[in-house]
Structures are given as C-alpha cells and as structure tokens.
Amino acid sequence: MSPATHAPKAFEHIELAMGTGFSFHGRSPLSDSDTSIILNQACAILHEADLIFSLYKPESPLSRLARGETSVAECPPVVNEIWDACEAWEKATEGWFSAFTPEHTFDPSGLVKTWAAERAAEYVLERGIIDFTLNAGGDIMIANGVTEAIDWRMGISKPVSIASDDAGILTVVDLHRTPFRAMATSGSAERGSHIWNPKAAGKEPAKEFVQVSVIARDLVTADVWATAAFAEGERAIEHLNRIDDIEALFVYADGELAATNGFINLFAK
Amino acid sequence: MQNSSQHPNSPYTNAVLPSKRKWKFGATAFSLLSIAGGLLVNNYLNPPVATTSITPIVNKPGVATKPDKTVTSDAIPYQFGTVQIAVTRKAGKISGIDVGQSSANNGRQAAFPILVQSAITAQGTNFTNLGGATYTTDAFKQALASAITKLG
Numbered sequence: 001m002s003p004a005t006h007a008p009k010a011f012e013h014i015e016l017a018m019g020t021g022f023s024f025h026g027r028s029p030l031s032d033s034d035t036s037i038i039l040n041q042a043c044a045i046l047h048e049a050d051l052i053f054s055l056y057k058p059e060s061p062l063s064r065l066a067r068g069e070t071s072v073a074e075c076p077p078v079v080n081e082i083w084d085a086c087e088a089w090e091k092a093t094e095g096w097f098s099a100f101t102p103e104h105t106f107d108p109s110g111l112v113k114t115w116a117a118e119r120a121a122e123y124v125l126e127r128g129i130i131d132f133t134l135n136a137g138g139d140i141m142i143a144n145g146v147t148e149a150i151d152w153r154m155g156i157s158k159p160v161s162i163a164s165d166d167a168g169i170l171t172v173v174d175l176h177r178t179p180f181r182a183m184a185t186s187g188s189a190e191r192g193s194h195i196w197n198p199k200a201a202g203k204e205p206a207k208e209f210v211q212v213s214v215i216a217r218d219l220v221t222a223d224v225w226a227t228a229a230f231a232e233g234e235r236a237i238e239h240l241n242r243i244d245d246i247e248a249l250f251v252y253a254d255g256e257l258a259a260t261n262g263f264i265n266l267f268a269k
Numbered sequence: 270m271q272n273s274s275q276h277p278n279s280p281y282t283n284a285v286l287p288s289k290r291k292w293k294f295g296a297t298a299f300s301l302l303s304i305a306g307g308l309l310v311n312n313y314l315n316p317p318v319a320t321t322s323i324t325p326i327v328n329k330p331g332v333a334t335k336p337d338k339t340v341t342s343d344a345i346p347y348q349f350g351t352v353q354i355a356v357t358r359k360a361g362k363i364s365g366i367d368v369g370q371s372s373a374n375n376g377r378q379a380a381f382p383i384l385v386q387s388a389i390t391a392q393g394t395n396f397t398n399l400g401g402a403t404y405t406t407d408a409f410k411q412a413l414a415s416a417i418t419k420l421g
Contacts, residue, residue, distance in 0.1 A: 186402060187402030258384070
C-alpha cells in the first residue's frame with residue numbers, strides 16, 4: 001500500500017428499482033461526490049432496463065411485444081440481445097430455464113434483473129470502485145477487489161417470507177478463496193410460485209423444492225441455474241453436479257436439505 | 270450421545286416442534302439455534318437493508334448469556350424416518366449438535382447429517398449480504414422498517 005493511496009471510504013447505496021431493492025455496499029477510493037455520481041449512474045442502468053423489459057408497464061417495449069404490437073426487430077437492440085441470451089440459456093439448461101411463458105409470451109424477467117445488475121456493477125468497476133458487493137433483491141455478487149472478510153460471506157434466508165415471524169438465517173456461505181463470485185436464490189417464499197415448469201404439461205410450477213440457492217462465478221449464471229433447478233425439482237441435484245463451476249443448496253418442502261457435492265466446502269467456518 | 274442433562278420435555282424442544290408447517294428436522298435444529306442466538310439473527314437481518322446511518326451491531330452488551338446446557342429433542346417422525354437431536358449450548362452459543370439418533374429410511378440423503386451440521390455451524394458467522402428468494406418492494410420496505418425498529 002503506497003503512502004499516497006487515499007484511505008478508502010465506506011459507502012452504502014440502496015436503490016429501489018425493478019420492483020425490488022438493489023444495495024451497493026463497499027469502500028471507494030474516490031471522493032464522496034464521485035462515488036455518489038457513479039452509483040447513481042449505475043442505477044440509471046437498472047431503471048433503463050426496467051423501462052424496456054417491465055411487463056408491469058403496459059407501454060414498455062416488452063409489454064407491446066407480448067401483445068403482438070411490435071417485433072423484436074423494432075425493439076431496442078438490447079431486447080434482441082436478451083432474447084438470444086435466453087435462447088442460449090434454455091439450451092444450456094436442457095430446457096429447464098425458459099423465458100417463454102405458458103401463455104407463449106416472452107418473459108425474460110428471470111434474467112433481466114441479474115443481467116442489469118451485472119451491467120451496473122461493471123459500470124462501477126470500470127470507474128475504479130472495485131471493493132464492493134451488490135445485493136440485487138436477494139441475489140448477490142461480490143466484486144474481485146473486496147477487502148473485508150465479512151463481505152465474502154453471505155447469509156441465506158430460511159425459505160419463509162422475510163416478513164414472516166419465522167424469518168431468519170438458514171446458513172452462511174463464504175466465497176473467499178473460491179472461484180465463485182455470486183449467489184442467486186429461487187423460491188416461493190416471497191412472491192408465491194413465480195416459476196413455471198417449462199417441460200410439464202400445462203407448465204405447472206415445480207413443487208418439490210421450496211428454495212434453491214445456486215453459487216456460480218457470475219450472477220446471471222447463478223440466477224438462471226437457480227430458476228432452472230427450482231423448475232426441474234429433485235433431479236436438479238444430479239443435473240447440477242454435472243455442470244462445472246456451479247454449487248447449489250436445496251431446501252425441500254419438509255425442511256430437509258440437499259446440496260451438490262462441493263457445496264459443503266462453501267459453508268462459512 | 271453425550272448428554273450431560275437430558276430434558277426430553279424441555280420447553281426448548283417443545284417450542285420448536287413443527288405444528289403448522291411440515292418443517293421438521295431442519296426447523297428443529299435451526300430453531301434451537303435461533304433461540305440461543307435470536308439476538309444475533311436480528312442483527313444479521315440488518316445488513317441487506319441497512320442504510321449508511323446504521324451500524325451493524327455484533328454483540329449487544331448487557332444481555333446475559335444463557336447457561337450451558339445440553340437438551341435432547343423428542344424423536345420426531347418424518348417422511349423418511351425419525352429425527353432426534355441433542356443440542357449443546359456453551360457460552361450462549363450452540364456448540365454442538367448430535368444427530369446420532371436420527372434415521373433416514375430410504376437413503377435419500379446419506380450426507381444429510383453432515384450437511385445440516387455444517388449449515389448450522391455456519392449460522393454462527395457474521396456476514397454482509399443476505400440472499401433469498403426475490404423480495405418484492407413491499408417486503409423490502411417492511412424489512413427495512415423492521416430492521417430500523419429493532420436497532421432502536
């Protein structure tokens with residue numbers, strides 16, 4: 001550490017966007033005002049993604065696409081990019097992640113939140129803030145430059161609503177000295193069953209797990225596999241064991257736990 | 270099992286028996302921990318919803334440590350066998366959980382006890398972010414409000 005280095009200053013920035021909370025937490029070597037400007041601009045990326053992809057906003061390009069009023073070609077180029085990404089992920093997950101709803105519309109919201117979060121985090125990283133974590137509504141990424149041990153550790157909620165009396169911590173994982181930088185959790189605790197089964201007749205949501213937490217090198221990968229594993233049900237344990245650089249913790253409806261083979265090494269000690 | 274004092278009908282175990290939910294072994298073990306570490310859990314809930322003005326509290330001074338104790342749970346039948354655990358509390362923290370008397374009859378999770386043990390041990394560590402199934406804005410705001418309330 002050279003004597004000329006400014007002492008990093010702790011920051012916390014919470015942004016409500018895309019119907020959830022995004023929290024940047026870390027230390028910045030920049031001035032307070034520069035840090036604040038950078039974080040606000042990063043969050044503009046989240047709001048912009050929301051304007052394009054929200055299916056809750058009737059005039060968003062995605063809503064118009066769902067109603068058949070426009071085509072992908074007429075949408076902003078990013079829609080095409082996400083469409084392609086969704087198709088690639090559908091293939092990679094053997095169909096268990098699907099952005100095509102039971103109503104045959106395109107709903108990439110399973111991907112857009114973490115995709116936008118990653119873009120926002122990249123924006124911050126490129127501007128010299130590298131010591132931070134980002135919690136995107138319960139899905140978490142850790143930047144490579146994180147310096148505090150506590151920031152490498154992430155709690156996993158119990159599979160009950162955060163507003164419930166039983167809410168609490170299921171366990172804690174520690175990603176320090178692992179190749180992993182992200183964790184995403186799928187479950188029915190907060191929003192009811194919002195995942196559909198892309199394979200079953202009638203596309204009923206999978207019911208075997210109440211929660212699946214996936215740990216991966218990046219946030220989108222973790223998010224996609226968490227969604228896919230939740231939809232696939234019990235067979236996802238073996239499925240994820242075959243995928244490189246993925247670990248997962250599963251919670252059954254009866255409270256039992258299961259995990260991929262390497263997950264045991266990730267528990268905080 | 271190394272139970273210095275056994276309390277099969279201890280309120281610690283009765284309090285956590287699953288009644289409403291089909292939430293059995295996991296809940297039994299985890300709830301036992303949260304009884305001893307309930308205060309810590311509240312603090313853990315702080316980080317993801319904290320604002321700059323909130324300093325996470327690691328230990329609240331002035332709270333008496335509960336006496337050392339080992340309790341054995343009732344044998345709880347569940348879908349795949351029975352679960353009976355002995356939990357030892359030392360210096361106010363869960364120091365050991367013995368799942369030796371539990372059984373699983375279909376071998377679904379050979380690694381289950383060690384998985385649960387590791388998960389519980391990990392609970393005792395501090396962390397920055399809390400992950401979970403997506404919070405809606407409402408739940409997020411509610412949690413924020415509750416965290417602020419708890420911080421006093």
